[in-house]
Amino acid sequence: MRVSPFAMAAFVLSLIGLGLAVGVQGEHRPLIIGATAAIALASFAVLLYTMPPIHTHGIRTEDFDTWVELGETAAGLRGMKSRDKQVAAQIVAADMNSLAINAGLLDSRLAFLYGKHGYDKLTKDKLHNEAKRLAKAVRKNAKNISKLENWSLENMSPMLEEFESCASGYDRIANKLHHYEGERPEIVKANLEPLRRTAEKLSANLRSGRSNLENYFKRAGKSRRA
Numbered sequence: 001m002r003v004s005p006f007a008m009a010a011f012v013l014s015l016i017g018l019g020l021a022v023g024v025q026g027e028h029r030p031l032i033i034g035a036t037a038a039i040a041l042a043s044f045a046v047l048l049y050t051m052p053p054i055h056t057h058g059i060r061t062e063d064f065d066t067w068v069e070l071g072e073t074a075a076g077l078r079g080m081k082s083r084d085k086q087v088a089a090q091i092v093a094a095d096m097n098s099l100a101i102n103a104g105l106l107d108s109r110l111a112f113l114y115g116k117h118g119y120d121k122l123t124k125d126k127l128h129n130e131a132k133r134l135a136k137a138v139r140k141n142a143k144n145i146s147k148l149e150n151w152s153l154e155n156m157s158p159m160l161e162e163f164e165s166c167a168s169g170y171d172r173i174a175n176k177l178h179h180y181e182g183e184r185p186e187i188v189k190a191n192l193e194p195l196r197r198t199a200e201k202l203s204a205n206l207r208s209g210r211s212n213l214e215n216y217f218k219r220a221g222k223s224r225r226a
Contacts, residue, residue, distance in 0.1 A: 067105060068098040070201055073209030074216070082220030085151050092213065096142035099205055103135035106173075106198050118188045121180050127173060134169045137162060138202075153217035163210040170203035 076091040110128035113119045122128075141159055144150055150159070177196035181189045 067198065068101050070098055070102065070205050071095075072212070073099065073205040074212035075208070077212050077216040080216065082216075085148060088216065089146055089148055089151055092209070093142065093146035095205075095209065096138070096145050099202060099209075100135070100139045100142040102198055103131075103138040103202060106195060106202070107131040107135040109195055110173075113191065118185065119180075121183070122176075122192075125176060127176060130169060130173060134166050134173075134202075137166050138206075141166075153214075153221065156213060156217065160210045160213060163206045167203040167206040167210075170199045170206070174199035174203065 073095045074092045076095075077088055080088050107128065110122070110131045113122055114126070114128050115123050141162060144159060145156075150156060174196050177192050177199065181192050181196065
């Protein structure tokens with residue numbers, strides 16, 4: 001089984017980073033460890049995704065080892081102070097990178113099903129194009145959100161609006177997949193159901209991320225005025 005050397009290197013480096021984070025002292029030690037652990041998990045998911053896919057009767061089956069388990073996006077910001085901006089950025093960037101990985105996986109799976117027998121409506125609606133556009137937007141936000149110069153409510157507002165736009169896009173994908181499920185044979189439904197759940201989860205996480213970020217900046221604003 002061939003594994004990408006770049007994916008393997010990223011995973012090894014993330015483990016080294018996790019080891020270094022364990023040695024960090026201070027009140028934010030658990031948060032830093034959590035953020036680096038999330039990055040290690042994301043790197044591991046990418047490593048697994050570079051491995052050859054599993055197939056059954058010509059249709060890829062879902063291997064959930066390649067999906068990143070997502071908690072609530074930016075939940076680590078709760079209770080954080082505005083002076084902890086660098087730590088906050090690391091936490092949110094790790095969460096967004098996990099979202100970006102799952103967005104990319106959803107895109108690739110829908111693209112794989114495009115044109116396959118039994119997926120006529122998915123093919124006709126070109127759902128993979130919408131998923132590709134959304135995955136690109138999520139990756140862009142994941143990159144931009146790690147830049148400290150963006151960490152003000154004024155600079156972050158356009159990004160937060162895009163969170164909502166992407167969430168609405170994933171709602172549309174989930175609704176269409178739900179509709180397809182009801183009209184297709186069981187083997188088709190078995191492939192579509194986890195994709196629908198992923199779209200629903202991406203939508204929910206983008207909205208929770210927006211809410212947690214907005215609350216963080218509101219607290220920061222009150223702190224400066226106090």
